Every structure is written in structure tokens, then in C-alpha cells.
Amino acid sequence: MLLSVASLRQPTFNPQFSQLRAPGQSITDYVVSELDARVEFVRRKIRIAAKAAAADHDGSECLFFTLPEFFWNIPWREVDSEDELHELTTxxxxxxxxxxxxxxxxxxxxxxxxxxxxxxxxATLVKVGEGDASYYEVINYLLTITNKEYETDIPLMSMWPKRHVSGIDFGRNVGNQDGFWFFRLFDEFVIKIKDYSDVSAEHSYFGGYQGLFINSLVPGCPFGINVCLDYAVLKEGERDKEVEIPEVKIDFLIACGMSFDYDKQHPTAVQYSIRNDGMGGGACEVVRLEEGLIVDEIASEEIDDNLYLSVIRVV
Incomplete structure (x- = not known):
């Protein structure tokens, strides 16, 4: 099975994508303006990649298109208060x-x-409790969607949340204690964040959600996802119950500061792994695996500014 893989290289740890928030602009209006710009940008890049894949990869059954971790987040410095932080999460x-x-x-x-x-x-932050005992839980989620499968008039969408919160997920941490990180998000506001998320995968189902990640969008090629630190920390099979088909052939590493581990024993069914990382200037990488080990890097062509296209053959 021939498949095309396109990845957009975009820095997200030190974002270069956002406009400054206008004086007096509400945080919600600012988010909307940012989403408008980013969706239009991604739409244009996907169109370029789809046309290139159709021209160069005859017989390709699908185009996978990846974005890095934190792609949709605005800079935390644009938040002015805890109330705005809650509004931002909503x-x-x-x-x-x-x-x-x-x-x-x-x-x-x-x-x-x-x-x-x-x-x-x-990445979103949800407050738990009040006063000195309060803290924040993280929902750092990736959405997967296709233009092929629909439920009535809505594209099929699944959500895959990150389990482990790292010490750089909200900038550089200022400390940690007893299962919590401390981050200075803006000005002198320090926030206490639980370092583990219990949120489970979901997929949309006729206006509601069910607790399973649908990874059979390409028949015969189930895929999996690791969001950054999960790649290094999760045990094999730990989240199998959250995914439709646990034995995956392609594994995606969507990250901001997590490289491939060439010494790691990956699941033996994985044939290719695709990394899109927002740390530094951003990085995109496609590798081939045999018996659970990375054995080769697959060449990518830069088909537009910071847009890379590869072709892989999955059996």
C-alpha cells in the first residue's frame, strides 16, 4: 500500500506564528483571529501537498498530513489574568x-x-478546587480527521490526549513537587499543574462522543499516536484499550522537544514512524522500522516553504 506523508514544520515552543493581541481585544476574540489565520494557512498547505502527492505519488491511497504539538495554542504571555485563562480554555x-x-x-x-x-x-488547563488546595489539570489533545468518512454532514473526528505533562509544556518550569509542576505563565502568576492526565481518547459519534480512538481511517493501515513525552514514558500496550486497532503499522510522534530514540524497542508491527516537532526551528522526520528498531530514514522533499512530502509503502 502506497501512502503519502506531508508535514508542516512550524516552531511552537517559541512561536513565530502569532500576531500580537490588540489593546482592549478580548481573549476569545484574539483566539478567533488566530484560528482564522492558522486554518487558512493550513488549508493552503494541505492543498499544495495534495496536488503534489497526486502528481508525484501515482497510486497513493491517502495523504497523511501532520502538524506539531501546541500548533493551536496562542502564547501564554497574551493572557492577563486567571479569569482570562479560564475563558481561554473554554x-x-x-x-x-x-x-x-x-x-x-x-x-x-x-x-x-x-x-x-x-x-x-x-493544550488546555482546567482548574480543580479552590484556594491553596487548587491545581490545574491538563487536556493536551490532538484531533484526527478525514475528508472521506462522514457522520451525516460532519467529518469523522477522533481525539487523542497526551498522558504525561513535561517540564517544558507551558514554558520552562519553575519547580516540581509531589506529582505537580509549577509554571510562571504570565507576569508573576505561577500555576500548579498535575503532571499526569487521566483524560481518555474519544471519537465523535452523531453529535456525541464515545471512548475510543478510531485509527482505521485507512483500511489495512491502522496508525497510532504518541504526543511528545508519552513516546519515552508509556509502556508498550498501556493504552491499547483506548484505540480501535492496537496493532499499528504507522506510529506518529507529535511533539515539541522529543527526538526519535534509535535504541528503543518499538512495537514490532510498526513499519514507519513520522515525527513532527515544534521545538527550536521545528523538525519533520520519517523513519522505517524492522522488528521494532529504527533502521533507515526516509527522504523528504520540501515542496513549499517548510512543507515536506514523503512516500512510504506499507505491507
């Missing part, structure tokens, strides 16, 4: 899925071929 949870869904509706399969978008991640 905006992310409500608006990011809607924007990604609208993006895929604009890319009909009849014109662009089958596309599976691994839409980077968006």
Missing part, C-alpha cells in the same frame, strides 16, 4: 474542533483525494 475546547472540522469540509475528497489530518495539539 474558547479552545469549543472552537478548535469546529475550526478543524470546517477546514476538512473545504477539502473534498473528489478534488484532493483522501486526506487524514493529524492536526497537531492544543
Amino acid at each position: 474558547a479552545y475546547l469549543e472552537k478548535v474542533p469546529a475550526y478543524i472540522s470546517s477546514l476538512m469540509k473545504d477539502l473534498p475528497v473528489e478534488r484532493y483525494g483522501k486526506i487524514v489530518l493529524l492536526a497537531g495539539s492544543c
Whole structure:
């Protein structure tokens, strides 16, 4: 089975993508303006990749398109207060899925071929408790969506959350203690964040959600996802119950500061792994595996500014 893989290289740890927030602009309006710009940018890049894949990869059954971790986050320095932080979380949870869904509706399969978008991640913070005992839980989630499978008029969408929170997920941490990180998000506001998330995978189902990640969007080629630190920390099989088909042939590493481990024993069914990392200037990488070990790097062509295209053959 021939498959195309496109990845957009985009720095997200030190974001270069965001506009400054206008004086007096609400945090929700600012997020909307950022989402408008980013969706249009991604739409243009996917169209370029789809046309290149159709021209250069005759017989390819699908285009996988990846974005890095934190792609949809605005800089935390743009938040002015804890109330705005809560408003920001609401905006992310409500608006990011809607924007990604609208993006895929604009890319009909009849014109662009089958596309599976691994839409980077968006990190949100949910407050638990009040006063000195309060802390924040992280929902750092990646949405996967296709332009082929629909539920009525809505593209099929699955959500894969990150389990382990790292010490750089919200900038550089200022300390850790008893299962919590401490980050200075803005000004002198220090936030206490639980270092582990219990949120489970979900997929959309006729207006609701069910607790399973659908990874059979390309028949015969189930795929898996690790979000950054999970790649290094999770035990093999630890999250199998959250995914439709546990034995995957392609594994995606969506990250901001996590390289491939060439000494790591990966699941033996994995034939290729694709990395998109937002640390530094960003990095995109495709590797081939045999018997669970990385054995080769697959060449990628830069087909547009910071847009890379590869072809892989999965058996």
C-alpha cells in the first residue's frame, strides 16, 4: 500500500506564528483571529501537498498530513489574568474542533483525494478546587480527521490526549513537587499543574462522543499516536484499550522537544514512524522500522516553504 506523508514544520515552543493581541481585544476574540489565520494557512498547505502527492505519488491511497504539538495554542504571555485563562480554555475546547472540522469540509475528497489530518495539539488547563488546595489539570489533545468518512454532514473526528505533562509544556518550569509542576505563565502568576492526565481518547459519534480512538481511517493501515513525552514514558500496550486497532503499522510522534530514540524497542508491527516537532526551528522526520528498531530514514522533499512530502509503502 502506497501512502503519502506531508508535514508542516512550524516552531511552537517559541512561536513565530502569532500576531500580537490588540489593546482592549478580548481573549476569545484574539483566539478567533488566530484560528482564522492558522486554518487558512493550513488549508493552503494541505492543498499544495495534495496536488503534489497526486502528481508525484501515482497510486497513493491517502495523504497523511501532520502538524506539531501546541500548533493551536496562542502564547501564554497574551493572557492577563486567571479569569482570562479560564475563558481561554473554554474558547479552545469549543472552537478548535469546529475550526478543524470546517477546514476538512473545504477539502473534498473528489478534488484532493483522501486526506487524514493529524492536526497537531492544543493544550488546555482546567482548574480543580479552590484556594491553596487548587491545581490545574491538563487536556493536551490532538484531533484526527478525514475528508472521506462522514457522520451525516460532519467529518469523522477522533481525539487523542497526551498522558504525561513535561517540564517544558507551558514554558520552562519553575519547580516540581509531589506529582505537580509549577509554571510562571504570565507576569508573576505561577500555576500548579498535575503532571499526569487521566483524560481518555474519544471519537465523535452523531453529535456525541464515545471512548475510543478510531485509527482505521485507512483500511489495512491502522496508525497510532504518541504526543511528545508519552513516546519515552508509556509502556508498550498501556493504552491499547483506548484505540480501535492496537496493532499499528504507522506510529506518529507529535511533539515539541522529543527526538526519535534509535535504541528503543518499538512495537514490532510498526513499519514507519513520522515525527513532527515544534521545538527550536521545528523538525519533520520519517523513519522505517524492522522488528521494532529504527533502521533507515526516509527522504523528504520540501515542496513549499517548510512543507515536506514523503512516500512510504506499507505491507
